[in-house]
Amino acid sequence: MGERKYFGTDGIRGKVGESAINPEFVTKLGWAAGKVLAGHGTNKVLIGKDTRISGYMLESALEAGLSAAGINIGLLGPMPTPAIAYLTKTFRSEAGIVISASHNPYYDNGIKFFSADGFKLDDDIEIAIEAMMDEPMTCVASNKLGKATRINDAAGRYIEFCKGTFPSDLSLKGMKIVVDCAHGATYHIAPLVLSELGAEVIEIGTSPNGLNINDRVGATSMRAIVDQVLESGADLGFALDGDGDRIMMVDNLGNVIDGDQILYIIARDALKSGRLNGGVVGTLMSNLGLEVALSKLGVPFVRSKVGDRYVMELLQQKGWSIGGENSGHVLNLSLASTGDGIVAGLQVLTAMLRSNMSLNELAGGFEKFPQTLVNVRFEDTGVDPLESEAVLQAKQEAEKTLGKHGRVLLRKSGTEPLIRVMVESDDELASTTLAEKIADAVRNVAS
Numbered sequence: 001m002g003e004r005k006y007f008g009t010d011g012i013r014g015k016v017g018e019s020a021i022n023p024e025f026v027t028k029l030g031w032a033a034g035k036v037l038a039g040h041g042t043n044k045v046l047i048g049k050d051t052r053i054s055g056y057m058l059e060s061a062l063e064a065g066l067s068a069a070g071i072n073i074g075l076l077g078p079m080p081t082p083a084i085a086y087l088t089k090t091f092r093s094e095a096g097i098v099i100s101a102s103h104n105p106y107y108d109n110g111i112k113f114f115s116a117d118g119f120k121l122d123d124d125i126e127i128a129i130e131a132m133m134d135e136p137m138t139c140v141a142s143n144k145l146g147k148a149t150r151i152n153d154a155a156g157r158y159i160e161f162c163k164g165t166f167p168s169d170l171s172l173k174g175m176k177i178v179v180d181c182a183h184g185a186t187y188h189i190a191p192l193v194l195s196e197l198g199a200e201v202i203e204i205g206t207s208p209n210g211l212n213i214n215d216r217v218g219a220t221s222m223r224a225i226v227d228q229v230l231e232s233g234a235d236l237g238f239a240l241d242g243d244g245d246r247i248m249m250v251d252n253l254g255n256v257i258d259g260d261q262i263l264y265i266i267a268r269d270a271l272k273s274g275r276l277n278g279g280v281v282g283t284l285m286s287n288l289g290l291e292v293a294l295s296k297l298g299v300p301f302v303r304s305k306v307g308d309r310y311v312m313e314l315l316q317q318k319g320w321s322i323g324g325e326n327s328g329h330v331l332n333l334s335l336a337s338t339g340d341g342i343v344a345g346l347q348v349l350t351a352m353l354r355s356n357m358s359l360n361e362l363a364g365g366f367e368k369f370p371q372t373l374v375n376v377r378f379e380d381t382g383v384d385p386l387e388s389e390a391v392l393q394a395k396q397e398a399e400k401t402l403g404k405h406g407r408v409l410l411r412k413s414g415t416e417p418l419i420r421v422m423v424e425s426d427d428e429l430a431s432t433t434l435a436e437k438i439a440d441a442v443r444n445v446a447s
Helices: 023-037 054-068 081-090 123-133 154-164 190-196 223-232 259-272 288-296 308-318 341-355 359-363 389-405 428-446
Strands: 012-015 044-049 072-078 095-099 108-115 148-150 176-180 200-204 236-240 247-251 280-283 301-304 322-324 330-332 371-377 406-412 418-425
Touching: 023 044, 023 054, 023 095, 023 108, 023 123, 044 054, 044 081, 054 072, 054 095, 054 108, 072 081, 081 095, 081 108, 081 154, 081 341, 108 123, 154 190, 154 341, 176 190, 176 223, 190 200, 190 236, 190 341, 200 223, 223 236, 223 247, 236 341, 247 259, 247 341, 247 359, 259 280, 259 288, 259 322, 259 330, 259 341, 259 359, 280 288, 280 308, 288 301, 301 308, 308 322, 308 330, 330 341, 341 359, 371 428, 389 406, 389 418, 389 428, 406 428, 418 428
Parallel strands: 044 072, 044 095, 072 148, 176 200, 176 236, 280 301, 280 322
Antiparallel strands: 012 108, 095 108, 236 247, 322 330, 371 418, 406 418
């Protein structure tokens, strides 16, 4: 596989106007993608976006580039990432393009692609698009230009898809659920899905203004939904991120239920009902408690690199269906082709109803090992903190201290300029102390 110049683990992402996320680059990207994708069937590409103010500008830029390459465009408007994956497949499109920076602040944005079958683009196609970016931009003849149309029923189609993943013999009637949409792309989707399945829904984070996405709400900021669940006496809470591909949950006592716990609940329910296909894929960040709990159930567990594309790759290699990350990005390939926060949440609700247990009871199925995560911001100065002798020494000393009772992980974020330092052990104090020591070593190199 060649080295990718622009594409990271989740498309292209950065601060609007200060990176590749600018009108000139994105227009060229649209053209390059159009040239690579052209001539394979419908000659149509879908574009969806989250609620960031920059989405309007980037949508127009992509539209111009694709049209210049002779590609027709279907405009979906604000739509969750998994919805775009689903609709790309159902519309028989060449590709789907998502304009989103997921859980990042409003001033960031990004571009990612789905293939015609609803999966993320293969590495070789991303590399081909990057190669085309180096070619001079051209424009097809006027009679060959792509046309743009707005798809007005996209939200309704996706709502019905989500409802279709919930068993028809079950109902949410009598359940009170708080839904936090992070002022993001699910604001007009998630509340309707749950209410149409019978739940009483209390909404927060459903008033996007272009600047408030992920601002003190959503899956990366759980305080608001915890408070609302406790105040309203709700049965549980759904917290989605800005583009709706991940979910965190809250039980009736206000405890946050993370991706590892959600993955465990879904896998356990699939095992009980005979629907578990093979084992479960986690990542290097997955809590050791998840691995231990699944082994007690006799369920195989393997770890991929961090990033949903790597979880997906390993699932496909193994021929398994269920995998995910502790951040709440949960995949079930028997239901959807990518991580889907709403669908994952509905699977948890299904498990609750089938077992007649509360979310708190279900999540208590395994004991999490104390895990300390420290994020260290760094600018790309040409020096790799992860290769620093001082950092490597701090890591080795920590591993020696922990022995067989814990583990250390250092990695670069695929979506933000961060070095993530993770220490996990059966001793919370030791985890915290050692993580901070390694983080200090990283800061000294990164500053």
